[in-house]
Amino acid sequence: MERTNLIKIIQKKRSVLCVGLDTDLTKIPKHLLADDDPMFAFNKSIIDATEPYAVAYKPNIAFYEAEGESGWKSLKKTVNYIRDNYPDVFLIADAKRGDIGNTAERYAHTFFNLYDFDAVTLSPYMGHDSISPFVKNAGKWAIVLGLTSNKGAQDIQMLESDQGDKVYQKVMKSVASWGSPESIMFVVGATNEAQLAGIRDSFPEHFFLIPGVGAQGGDLNTVLKNTFIRNEGGVLINSSRGIIYASSGRDFAGAAAENAKEMVEDMTKFF
Amino acid sequence: MERTNLIKIIQKKRSVLCVGLDTDLTKIPKHLLADDDPMFAFNKSIIDATEPYAVAYKPNIAFYEAEGESGWKSLKKTVNYIRDNYPDVFLIADAKRGDIGNTAERYAHTFFNLYDFDAVTLSPYMGHDSISPFVKNAGKWAIVLGLTSNKGAQDIQMLESDQGDKVYQKVMKSVASWGSPESIMFVVGATNEAQLAGIRDSFPEHFFLIPGVGAQGGDLNTVLKNTFIRNEGGVLINSSRGIIYASSGRDFAGAAAENAKEMVEDMTKFF
Numbered sequence: 191m192e193r194t195n196l197i198k199i200i201q202k203k204r205s206v207l208c209v210g211l212d213t214d215l216t217k218i219p220k221h222l223l224a225d226d227d228p229m230f231a232f233n234k235s236i237i238d239a240t241e242p243y244a245v246a247y248k249p250n251i252a253f254y255e256a257e258g259e260s261g262w263k264s265l266k267k268t269v270n271y272i273r274d275n276y277p278d279v280f281l282i283a284d285a286k287r288g289d290i291g292n293t294a295e296r297y298a299h300t301f302f303n304l305y306d307f308d309a310v311t312l313s314p315y316m317g318h319d320s321i322s323p324f325v326k327n328a329g330k331w332a333i334v335l336g337l338t339s340n341k342g343a344q345d346i347q348m349l350e351s352d353q354g355d356k357v358y359q360k361v362m363k364s365v366a367s368w369g370s371p372e373s374i375m376f377v378v379g380a381t382n383e384a385q386l387a388g389i390r391d392s393f394p395e396h397f398f399l400i401p402g403v404g405a406q407g408g409d410l411n412t413v414l415k416n417t418f419i420r421n422e423g424g425v426l427i428n429s430s431r432g433i434i435y436a437s438s439g440r441d442f443a444g445a446a447a448e449n450a451k452e453m454v455e456d457m458t459k460f461f
Numbered sequence: 462m463e464r465t466n467l468i469k470i471i472q473k474k475r476s477v478l479c480v481g482l483d484t485d486l487t488k489i490p491k492h493l494l495a496d497d498d499p500m501f502a503f504n505k506s507i508i509d510a511t512e513p514y515a516v517a518y519k520p521n522i523a524f525y526e527a528e529g530e531s532g533w534k535s536l537k538k539t540v541n542y543i544r545d546n547y548p549d550v551f552l553i554a555d556a557k558r559g560d561i562g563n564t565a566e567r568y569a570h571t572f573f574n575l576y577d578f579d580a581v582t583l584s585p586y587m588g589h590d591s592i593s594p595f596v597k598n599a600g601k602w603a604i605v606l607g608l609t610s611n612k613g614a615q616d617i618q619m620l621e622s623d624q625g626d627k628v629y630q631k632v633m634k635s636v637a638s639w640g641s642p643e644s645i646m647f648v649v650g651a652t653n654e655a656q657l658a659g660i661r662d663s664f665p666e667h668f669f670l671i672p673g674v675g676a677q678g679g680d681l682n683t684v685l686k687n688t689f690i691r692n693e694g695g696v697l698i699n700s701s702r703g704i705i706y707a708s709s710g711r712d713f714a715g716a717a718a719e720n721a722k723e724m725v726e727d728m729t730k731f732f
Contacts, residue, residue: 258537316557316613346586
């Protein structure tokens, strides 16, 4: 999906919500386990209920991979279901891949061709040739880890580098030079409140995928105040557990929609 | 597999060869495509022919993932085939994963429980909580990217950090503190000839998984001279394309064995 189209969807829905489909068989409502394909059944209900509020969905591939072949089948059905029913959705594979050029080509093939995602999350540690296969095709995106939301972000990303920059700042500058704001986004964790405004200043045009609101402790208003680009959005605010596991009962889809709706109401005033 | 057991296998086979199973349907001999499961058929023949020389096998997950469900099935059959027939093999999932703690747990489950690998390659960018779920169980290993073999290694890993260290040096010191030489190995690319001896000095006990010999240009003798630990090995030298695609004809397995044998002959004198 092209950047202009993504922005149109954001304006239409007046939302920058991304729903993380971290679908875990040990956490979904028990009654779904009787279904032929519980992961897909769960995702379908969540998507149907939340799509008016969500501009993006982001399955974290770890949860599908952990179920073996049947997990990949559920993932494919989920992607196809969205493509067949909801044109106004940006679709992200949260895979955090990163490998040498010829291998990165295979990963790009998997997520862009075999599964029809718009974007894949990537780790930058292996440098340019691990990212470039993902930014060659118009409308396809690399979403590269910048400053992440977890505690471990302190370990490598926040190391001092030369000329006063932290490692994550060097990383983001390099990565930005390997593509354009039409093909590269950054992962910027909501928990890094002190850094958000500075990151937006350094990258005024790039979209940020922002996890860490909710369960991980990031505050939605603070995040939007520091990163939102008026009218365009310029951010995708991810919520996974806070939405999809809002209830563990039969009302799970309605509860997810309610939580999604509340988040979107907080977003509206920034447009 | 425990470290002592791995060393015993290395001593028995007088080899530190790891064969990279980067099995690509566009590159395997054409006559195999008529098989019900061409990826597995290819792997089985390669394994049967090279196992006397190889102490480890390393499927790169990208190549299996790119075939969807059937690729994961071929991967599982490959792992099971090795486990059922060859006890003297260390098995590495080259996945380069890295995610926040609860997600990393799922990846560890996938590769250690669902697929019975001994080790998984990981990217360190997200820090401690992305690595720790992989080093909790005795006999299971995290093989973490240190200084990689590709050109892009220059972009992030070779950046200057504080106190005169490069980023990769800081990364390796941090990562080493998150486990022990019984649970953590490092990926160190063979193409970094100028750095190899220094890395071994800094990490005298850790195993290094060393790709980049052959197709990528690293020299086997130089690598071993600088990193081999007498008797124990302390390295796993990976060759993928140079062995598995030694011939594209019906003699592919024999040709692979021949190339593996030649590499192992070069290793023998270091024991």
